Structure formats: C-alpha cells, structure tokens
Amino acid sequence: MRTILVRILVVFQDYEIDRRCIRCGKNTMVTDDSTGERFCGVCGFVINEKVEDSGPERHSFSKEEHENRTRTGVPMSLAMHDMGLATIIGYDNKDATGKPLSASMKSTITRLRTWDSRSQAHGSQERNFRQAFSELDRMKDKLALPYSVVEKTAYIYRKALEKNLARGRSITGLIAAAMYLACRDTGTPRTLNEIARQVNVKRKDVSRCYRLLLKELDLTMPVLDPIKCMSRISSQAGLSEKVKRLALTILEDANEKEITAGKDPMGFAASALYLSCVINNDGTTQKVIAMAAGVTEVTIRNRYKGLRGLLDIKVPPKLNKTNILQV
C-alpha cells in the first residue's frame, strides 16, 4: 500500500512539473492533440518545438515493439510547401481548458483562422511550392509513383527553385521535369510522353526543362534499363512468362553486341518482346506491344529488323490457327 502511494505521488509530481509554464510559472500547460503543440492556458505561451504525439506509435512489428511503442514524431515530407512544419489555428472551437467557445469568440477565431491560413503561403516561393506540390500530389496517383519518387521530385524541385530556374518557366513543366528526373534516377520506368500527357504540358517543354535541370543541377542520369522497361511492357500487354524470358535473352545478347547505344530503350524492349512473340508463335501484334510501350509500330519494326539481322535469329515459319505449317 505504501509503495503504491509513493508511486502515485511520483507520477503526480511528474505531472505537475510537466504542466508548468516557462513564462508565467503556472501549472497550466496543455497539449493540443490535433496539432501536437504545447501551450500555456493562461498566458498563451507556446513551446517552440513541436512536442511528440502523445498517442502510441502507429506501426509495430512484434510483441515487444507493440508493448514498447514510442513516438518518433510527426511525419515530415519534402513534398509539402512547409515540409509539414507549420503551426495552424486548430479547428475544434474549444478554449485552452477544453470548453466550447462563445458564439462571438467563435466568429472571431474563424476570421483569425482565415487570415492565418492566408498568411501561411507568403512570398512567391511559398506560393510556387504550394502550386507545384498540389500538382505533384495529383500526378502521383495518376502515374502510380512510389513515395520515394515523390520525395525525390520534391527535393529536385526545391533545388531548382534555389537556383532560380523557375523564372520564366511554367510550374507544371518544371515539376513534370523533376518528376521525370526522379523516375529516371530511381529506375522507375515512366516515359517523358506519359508524364507530359498527364500534366497537360507539351512534351517539348517538359523535355527542355528536363535538360535544363540536368545541366544546372549537375546531375547524371543512368540510361533507362531496357530490362525494366520490358517487364512493364509485358505486364501491360499481358504477355506470357515464356515470351518474357526469351525477350530477356535477346536483350542481353543485343547489349553484348553493343547495338543498343543511342536507341530508345522502350523501343528496344518492345521490339525484343515482339521478336520473342514471333518466335514463340504467340500471335501478339505489333500494335498491341507498341501501345503498351508507348512507341509507334514503325519504331518496333525498325528495331526488329536490326535485332533480327544482327543477332542472326531464325524466325520459324508462320503457323496458322490450327498449327499447320503454311507453305
């Protein structure tokens, strides 16, 4: 019984110390759970750093972790104009002690909230970020971009703005270029055409921004891996594993013979797949693969010719629908 009492006392003391305001000394510090900020209910003093969410950590992967879940802080993202660090006026109309506000106070707070949020995006750069990142947010679902690419895009975009590259260029063009860069850098196979179409900017403009970023930010991009392109095309066109495997060996062979330089990797992957289809008598048309790869049939034909010639691949004679040799 005694130990229990002592424990309660200790907890109570901790609680008391925790609530003491640094400015006015009163035990009136409270935490706003929705924003994670700590402030004094009497003098209004707000603790500078964001305090950690008092709730448990959201993820736990084992029993021990579940029992010992600690908070690691509010998630921070480069893809927000303020990186998620701004202080805002809360939305539940309650005062420091948790009581609801009076009607007149409520309207005052609403007005304050409006001006507070307006003042958040001050300066052209902030406004630029807002617009760019809302565009990015919209795009990431359309293009099925992973989180890492989104963060990378935001990082590149911030760098670009730091270097004053935005002046005289469209925000959407620049963010699209940053997105394409991030895709290239992380090996996510997305074509310039796809991105340009989604953001509704001409491919030419995105491409121009892309090269500008490449030059100004001193970046070097690895060439898109045709093998990665291939798996994307084959899944989009619904090709079989067998076709894919053969196409893979064709690509590797082509790589060895160094006939891939300067050619569009998507076109190459597409034609390797087509060649594989022909050899396997798969019956998939150039059109289907061209659509899946985002290149034209003519490009496939050109690469196809080159592949066949240089790799000396024997194409079996055409079989008709009943698998009888046509002479």
Place this chain on the structure above:
DNA sequence: TAAGATAAGAGGGACAT
C-alpha cells in the same frame, strides 16, 4: 487486318564558324 515500305518533319546532339 496485320505488317511492311516510304516520305516528310520535328527535335536534339556534335561540331564548325
């Protein structure tokens, strides 16, 4: 209807001026 052939045009890199 799919595939092949051909031509015109766009955009960009390399190089010279």
Place this chain on the structure above:
DNA sequence: ATGTCAGTCTTATCTTA
C-alpha cells in the same frame, strides 16, 4: 551565339499478303 549535318523517332499514307 549560330548554322549545318547525321541519326533517331513519329506521323501519315500506300501496298502487300
């Protein structure tokens, strides 16, 4: 900075099987 050139890719159209 500007112009030229070879090479690539796209679009469009016609022909062939």
